[in-house]
Amino acid sequence: MTVSGDVPGNAASGAAASTRPSAAAAETAWSAARKAARTDMWRPASTGRSRSRGPLVAATTTSTETAAPTTSPTTSPTTSLTTSPTTSPTTSLTTSLTTSLTTSPTTSPTTSLTTSLTTSPTTSPTAPSTALSYGFELGTDGWRGENSTTSHSTLAAAVGTGSLRVTRTFPGGWGALRAGDGRSALRDIRNQGTRLEARVLVPAGTSGSWRARLEAQDSGWSYVAGPTSTLVPGTWTTVSFTVPDVVAGGMRAVGVQVESDQASGTVHVHVDDVRLSTAAADPAPTGRPAAPRGLRASGNTIVDESGRTVRLLGVNQSGTEYACAQGWGFFDGPDAERASSVPLMGARSWGATAVRVPLNEHCWLDVDSGIPAHRRGSEYREAITRQVAAINALGMVAVLDLHWHAPGTRRTDNNPMTNREHSPRFWASVAAHFRDNPSVVFELVNEPHPDGGSTSAEAWRCWRDGGWCPRTVDHATGAPYEVAGVQELLDAVRSTGARQLVLVGGVQWSNRLDGWLAHRPHDPIGNLGVAWHAYDFNACRTAECFLAEVAPVAAQHPLVATEIGPDQLCVGCAPSSTGFSERLLDLLDGEGAGYTAWTWNLWPGDAHVLVQDWAGTRPTPWGDQVRARLQTAATAGGAGPRAHVSPSGV
Numbered sequence: 001m002t003v004s005g006d007v008p009g010n011a012a013s014g015a016a017a018s019t020r021p022s023a024a025a026a027e028t029a030w031s032a033a034r035k036a037a038r039t040d041m042w043r044p045a046s047t048g049r050s051r052s053r054g055p056l057v058a059a060t061t062t063s064t065e066t067a068a069p070t071t072s073p074t075t076s077p078t079t080s081l082t083t084s085p086t087t088s089p090t091t092s093l094t095t096s097l098t099t100s101l102t103t104s105p106t107t108s109p110t111t112s113l114t115t116s117l118t119t120s121p122t123t124s125p126t127a128p129s130t131a132l133s134y135g136f137e138l139g140t141d142g143w144r145g146e147n148s149t150t151s152h153s154t155l156a157a158a159v160g161t162g163s164l165r166v167t168r169t170f171p172g173g174w175g176a177l178r179a180g181d182g183r184s185a186l187r188d189i190r191n192q193g194t195r196l197e198a199r200v201l202v203p204a205g206t207s208g209s210w211r212a213r214l215e216a217q218d219s220g221w222s223y224v225a226g227p228t229s230t231l232v233p234g235t236w237t238t239v240s241f242t243v244p245d246v247v248a249g250g251m252r253a254v255g256v257q258v259e260s261d262q263a264s265g266t267v268h269v270h271v272d273d274v275r276l277s278t279a280a281a282d283p284a285p286t287g288r289p290a291a292p293r294g295l296r297a298s299g300n301t302i303v304d305e306s307g308r309t310v311r312l313l314g315v316n317q318s319g320t321e322y323a324c325a326q327g328w329g330f331f332d333g334p335d336a337e338r339a340s341s342v343p344l345m346g347a348r349s350w351g352a353t354a355v356r357v358p359l360n361e362h363c364w365l366d367v368d369s370g371i372p373a374h375r376r377g378s379e380y381r382e383a384i385t386r387q388v389a390a391i392n393a394l395g396m397v398a399v400l401d402l403h404w405h406a407p408g409t410r411r412t413d414n415n416p417m418t419n420r421e422h423s424p425r426f427w428a429s430v431a432a433h434f435r436d437n438p439s440v441v442f443e444l445v446n447e448p449h450p451d452g453g454s455t456s457a458e459a460w461r462c463w464r465d466g467g468w469c470p471r472t473v474d475h476a477t478g479a480p481y482e483v484a485g486v487q488e489l490l491d492a493v494r495s496t497g498a499r500q501l502v503l504v505g506g507v508q509w510s511n512r513l514d515g516w517l518a519h520r521p522h523d524p525i526g527n528l529g530v531a532w533h534a535y536d537f538n539a540c541r542t543a544e545c546f547l548a549e550v551a552p553v554a555a556q557h558p559l560v561a562t563e564i565g566p567d568q569l570c571v572g573c574a575p576s577s578t579g580f581s582e583r584l585l586d587l588l589d590g591e592g593a594g595y596t597a598w599t600w601n602l603w604p605g606d607a608h609v610l611v612q613d614w615a616g617t618r619p620t621p622w623g624d625q626v627r628a629r630l631q632t633a634a635t636a637g638g639a640g641p642r643a644h645v646s647p648s649g650v
Contacts, residue, residue, distance in 0.1 A: 056623035134181070134274040137162040141181065143271075146175040148253075158236045158271045160200035163272040166256075170263035177269060180215070180255020195277045196226065197240040198256055201270040201637055204234030208260040212239045217253040217338070223344055225334060231258070236272070252485050275636050278533045291392040291439035292353065295501045296527050301592065302501065303556045305438065312397055312441070312594035313562050313633050314352035315610060315626070317343055318601050320384060321358035321403035324375040325412050330383040332601055334566045339387040341394070343600050346616025348394045350627045351634030355391045356596040357560055358403030358446065359384065361426045362412045369409040382514065392439045399503070399562060399596060400430060401443035402489075405482040406474060416472045417450045417462060417483040424484050424492040431498035444489045447509040459507045460515035487521040494524055503560055505531035510563070511538040513553045520557075529558040535565040536580045565608045566622035583621065585629050597626040 018512035065104055107389070133140045139152045157163045168177040177403025181211035196214045210231035226241025254276065258269045296304030302310045329336025333343055347355060362369045364384070366377030366467050387397040404412040405426070407419035427444065434440045451459035452471035462469035466485030473480050486504050493502060504521065506513040510533040520528070530553050536540065539551055553559065566581045588595050600616070601611050610616075619627050 003136075011072075011322075036526040046288070047560040131579045132276040134164075135160055136164045136272055140164055143179050143181045143255075146180070147177040148179060150179050153270060155270075156201055156203070156272075158201070158272040163201075163270045166258070166269045166271060167266065169266045170260070172264040174261055175263040176216075176257055177267070178255060178257045179271070181255055182217075182253035185564070194243045194276070194647065195240065196243065196254060197238065197277070198274040199236045199272045200231060200239055200256065200258065201272070202228075202231045202233045202258070203268060203270070206233045206267060208263050210258060210260050212237065212256060212258045214239055214241055215244050215255050215257055224340065225257075228259070237378065239468065242290070269539075277404055289395045291395050292397055292638060293438035295397065295438075296440060296499075297501060297529055297558050300555055300558055302529065302560075302594070304504060309592075310353070310397075311592065311633065312354040312394060312399065312596065313630055314348050314354035314356070314596045315350075316358070316563060316596050316599040318358055318599045320387065321360050324360055324363035324380050325369075325371050325404065327372045327375055329389070330375070330380060337383075339383065339390050340614070341390050342614045343395070343611075343616070344390055344394050346611065347612065348396060350616060351630035351632075353634075354397040354399055354404040354441075354594065354596055355393070355600075356399040356401055357384065357431070358401050360412055361402060361405035361418075361422050362409075364429065365422055365426055367409060367422060369406065369411060370413075382415075385433070388434070388440060394439070397439050397441055399441045399443055400434070400559075401446050402426060402561065403446040405445075406476065411476040411554040413475040415475055417448050417485075418445050418471065418489060420466060420484040420488070424488050427489050427492040427621075429495055431500075432496040434500070435496055435498040438455070440505060441529075441560075442493060442498075443503040443505070444486050445495075445505065447533060447563075448481065448505060448507055449487075449509050450507065453508055455508055455512045455514060457515075460519045463507050464519045464521060485521075490521045490523060490528075499525055499527060501527050501529055501558075502515055503529045503531040503562065505533060505562070508539060509533060511535075511540050513540075513549045516553050517556065529560055530554065531560055531562045533563040533586055534561055535563075536567055543583060543587060551591065553575055553595060554591050558594070558597070559588075559591060561588055562596050563598045564588075564595050565598050566625070567607075581625055589629065597622070 077612070085106040134143070136143075136152065137156075139162075141164070142151045143150050143164055146164055148166050151165045151167065153163050153165035154161055156165075166177055166179045168175070194216075196216060198214055200211045200212045201431070205458070210233065211228040212231055213228040214226045224243060229237055229239045231237050254274070256271055256274075262268070292304045292310045295302050295310060298307075303311065304310050317331075317333065320330060323336060325334050331337070331339065334340040344355065360380070361367070362371055363376045363380040366380075368376075377630060384400075388400070392399040403417065404414060404422065405418050405423055406412045406415055407421045423445075427442070429441065448463050450462040450469050450472045454471075458470060462472060462485065464487050466483040466488055468480060469483050472483060490502060490504070490631055493500075502523065503514075506516045510531055513530065513532065516530065532550060540546070545582045550559065564581075567579070585595075597610060598608050600610050602611065602614065607620075607622060609620055610626055612618040612620060612623075616623070616627075
């Protein structure tokens, strides 16, 4: 969808236009607080992976509270511990902890960190087994604060005599604190079905409303969080959740986030009795179909490397085109910093086989156009790489689309066309980066609209050949610029040896295809498809136009409607008054075309969002329509074309 300026929005073709609320305004105050609190996930200081902020360093402090009970020299808080030589290599643990660690059956009940990574043969098949626990009896057990400090406390404890104290000074208003652990022992605990539980205390007399939730990160760096629980100051509250089937097999980190709407001054929160439990007889991971591989155009259909027909059906997840440019993250999702598997799992549960990922040209290429340094270049590319890996791991294809672009160091936007200064280099870089990924599709440019958004011969010429084009100016400055046409972009992709399917949308915001066949770019390997966008405000929005303009192109090349929307653009309207979206879906299903619906985001009041929660358990009216179609297609195994639907107007 066309996004203008610094806010997610929509610029319709012609004079019609509507603007979405900004990304920040689209979230509730709680969500904004979470976004502000998220930086890097907890990880051990020994990790070799670095980001612009650097690996999280320990912020453990010496508590001024009553000293913990004296321990024997063998359990010194500073002892560097290694499992015994008889321990399985997969469960070895070599790290500097704040307490002793042993897996011997004779472990003292006061040992605050217990690992039991193997199951006793006598354990009941359904009995839960504690895989890892933190008691904080002797210290912080390796937990570190991300935006706070951690210390050992003996003034409050839910179990035993000690707890973890997490401290942060709040400036006032909404805020959050986070702390967690990222030790290597977590790698041996499979996420799927693991239950996390902890006790959290906000001291009596603390002002404001408080909530807490547990969080986990898998070995593929994907993030998942549990539901929030309301905290009553002065009362220990149990917070828990069961980790769903996330992307990778082993955990990388666990932690807790505590949020407040009125936090001010220095606040101490206590955490105790953290447990990770799994079933004793843990079943093998549920089989999941692999993502389609080696997609190519075969006539007007898409087939995989085995020659099976594939329909790309799914959703868009907006955010990766604007979050980096606005400086507050990489994603507009449950976590602004990391690729969360929660929305992706939700889309997969609906039957999606594809997720469209909008990209920002300057963020990818490290162009300094006012974008913070830690939001562009290698940091951004790494975030997108993990997002693609997460999509593929769930059995879906990633459709990478150049959404925001601009010449020079001007502010990125959905400009009328790509630019010769950066865009060919962008596609050469992206194509080379993902050249060996067989489950990626490229969409060269989001919603081209040269020559003032017309369908003139000049618009189609500029679309294909580029150059200096009339009525084609940079949105930020109003200045003309040298355009890179789609042929030049396609050549950049193929110059890297990348053979992935490439989708190319037409003019007038990818809605008009009347000149597509006459001006189609030449692909030396013939792996070319058509992208089409359809909303109820577009010029080509009727069944008659579809059959006159779209169907002839779809008869020769695979068609994927990479953006589609519901009946009305008006805020709060249910997509039911005109029947536009139902007829649109009928037409696309009738052609056996693919489509990715706009959009899996939480933007309150926007009729185009599909969901009201990231997991997709509460669809919007538009989401209900899309989910029903995806589930039907999944049940039918991705059914092919049906008979054409008769024209019926708007």
